[in-house]
Amino acid sequence: MTYVDGNAIGGLLSDVFGREVTDASGCCSACGAENFVGALRVYRAAGVVVRCPSCGAVLMRFVEGRDQVWADLGGLLGSGLEPLREGRIHVVHRGEVVDGSAEP
Amino acid sequence: MARAAVLGRLNWLVAAVTEAVTETPRVRTLVLEVPGWSGHRAGQHVDVRLTAEDGYQAERSYSVASAPGEPLALTVERLDDGEVSPYLVDEVVPGDRFELRGPIGGYFVWAPDGAADPVFLVAGGSGIVPLMSMLRLRRAAASTVPAKLLYSSRTLDDVIYRDELPNIGAEVVQTLTREQPPGWQGYARRVDIDLLREVAYPPERNPRVFVCGPTNFVEAVAEGLVALGHRPGRIRTERFGGT
Numbered sequence: 001m002t003y004v005d006g007n008a009i010g011g012l013l014s015d016v017f018g019r020e021v022t023d024a025s026g027c028c029s030a031c032g033a034e035n036f037v038g039a040l041r042v043y044r045a046a047g048v049v050v051r052c053p054s055c056g057a058v059l060m061r062f063v064e065g066r067d068q069v070w071a072d073l074g075g076l077l078g079s080g081l082e083p084l085r086e087g088r089i090h091v092v093h094r095g096e097v098v099d100g101s102a103e104p
Numbered sequence: 105m106a107r108a109a110v111l112g113r114l115n116w117l118v119a120a121v122t123e124a125v126t127e128t129p130r131v132r133t134l135v136l137e138v139p140g141w142s143g144h145r146a147g148q149h150v151d152v153r154l155t156a157e158d159g160y161q162a163e164r165s166y167s168v169a170s171a172p173g174e175p176l177a178l179t180v181e182r183l184d185d186g187e188v189s190p191y192l193v194d195e196v197v198p199g200d201r202f203e204l205r206g207p208i209g210g211y212f213v214w215a216p217d218g219a220a221d222p223v224f225l226v227a228g229g230s231g232i233v234p235l236m237s238m239l240r241l242r243r244a245a246a247s248t249v250p251a252k253l254l255y256s257s258r259t260l261d262d263v264i265y266r267d268e269l270p271n272i273g274a275e276v277v278q279t280l281t282r283e284q285p286p287g288w289q290g291y292a293r294r295v296d297i298d299l300l301r302e303v304a305y306p307p308e309r310n311p312r313v314f315v316c317g318p319t320n321f322v323e324a325v326a327e328g329l330v331a332l333g334h335r336p337g338r339i340r341t342e343r344f345g346g347t
Binding site: 002003004006007008010011015018019020021022023037084 | 206212
C-alpha cells in the first residue's frame with residue numbers, strides 16, 4: 001500500500017491539535033526514533049494510520065466523521081502533542097474512547 | 105452557522121476563482137480571491153472541500169503555486185478517477201466558489217533566509233507545484249542562493265510552467281521519460297542515482313533538498329541522494345501517492 005508524508009495530513013492535524021505540528025517532532029514508543037511529524041508515513045483507508053518511518057510501528061490513528069475526529073496517539077512517546085479539549089475530538093486509548101479531558 | 109475563529113485552528117474560507125489558466129491538457133492553475141486569507145510560505149498546501157447538493161463532502165490537498173505575496177494560485181492535475189480534481193480542472197470557471205482551509209504545513213517550506221547553502225529541488229510531474237512557489241519566491245526576492253531544479257515529466261506536453269521555467273532565474277534540468285521531441289537537449293531517462301550524481305549539487309556543498317512527486321519517485325530520489333552521501337536530515341520530501 002502506498003503512503004504519503006505526515007505533511008499531507010497537516011490540515012487534519014491542525015484540526016486535532018489546534019496548531020501547525022508538521023514541524024514538531026514525534027518520538028516512536030517502539031523504537032525511540034524521533035522524526036518530524038511531517039516526515040512520518042501516512043496510510044489512508046477507512047481511517048488515517050500514521051507510522052514510524054524507521055520501524056513501521058503505528059504512532060497515531062485518526063477516524064474522521066462529520067465535524068468529529070477520533071484520535072489515538074498511543075504510539076507516540078511523550079511527544080508534547082496534546083489534542084484540543086473539545087467535544088468534537090474524541091481521544092481513544094487502548095481501543096476505548098476516553099474523555100478528552102481525562103488523562104489516559 | 106456562525107462560528108468564531110479559534111486561535112490556531114484553521115477555518116474553512118470561501119475562495120472565488122478569478123482566473124483559470126490551462127497549463128497542460130491535464131493541469132490547470134486557478135487564481136483565487138480568498139477573503140480572510142492569512143498568506144502562506146513557499147511549499148505549503150491547502151485543503152479544498154467540495155459539497156454536493158445532498159451534503160456529501162469530498163476533501164483534497166493541493167499545493168500553492170504562487171509565491172508568498174502574490175494572489176493565491178493552486179495548480180491542479182486531473183486524476184481521472186478523482187472526486188475533486190476533475191471538477192477543478194475541467195469545470196470551474198471564473199466566479200465559481202469553493203471552500204478551502206490553510207495554509208498547511210511547516211515542514212516542506214523554504215525561504216531565502218540568509219543561509220548561503222544551495223537549494224536543490226527535484227520534481228516528478230505535478231510535484232513541481234510547491235517547488236515553483238519556492239522558485240518564484242526566490243526570483244521575487246532577488247535571492248542569490250544557488251538553486252537548481254531537476255524536473256521529470258513524461259512528455260514535453262506534460263511539462264507544467266513550460267513558458268515560465270526558462271525565466272525562473274535558476275538552473276533548470278529537465279528529463280522526459282516517455283517521449284522526447286526531435287532535437288530534445290535534456291535528459292531522456294528516469295531519475296536514478298546516476299542521473300542524480302550528474303545533476304545534484306555535491307554533498308560537500310551541503311545543499312538543502314526538496315523532493316516532491318509520486319511516492320515511488322520520491323522514494324527513489326531520496327534513497328539515491330542518501331546513497332550519494334547527502335545527509336537525510338537535509339532532504340525534505342512530499343509524496344502525493346499514486347504513480
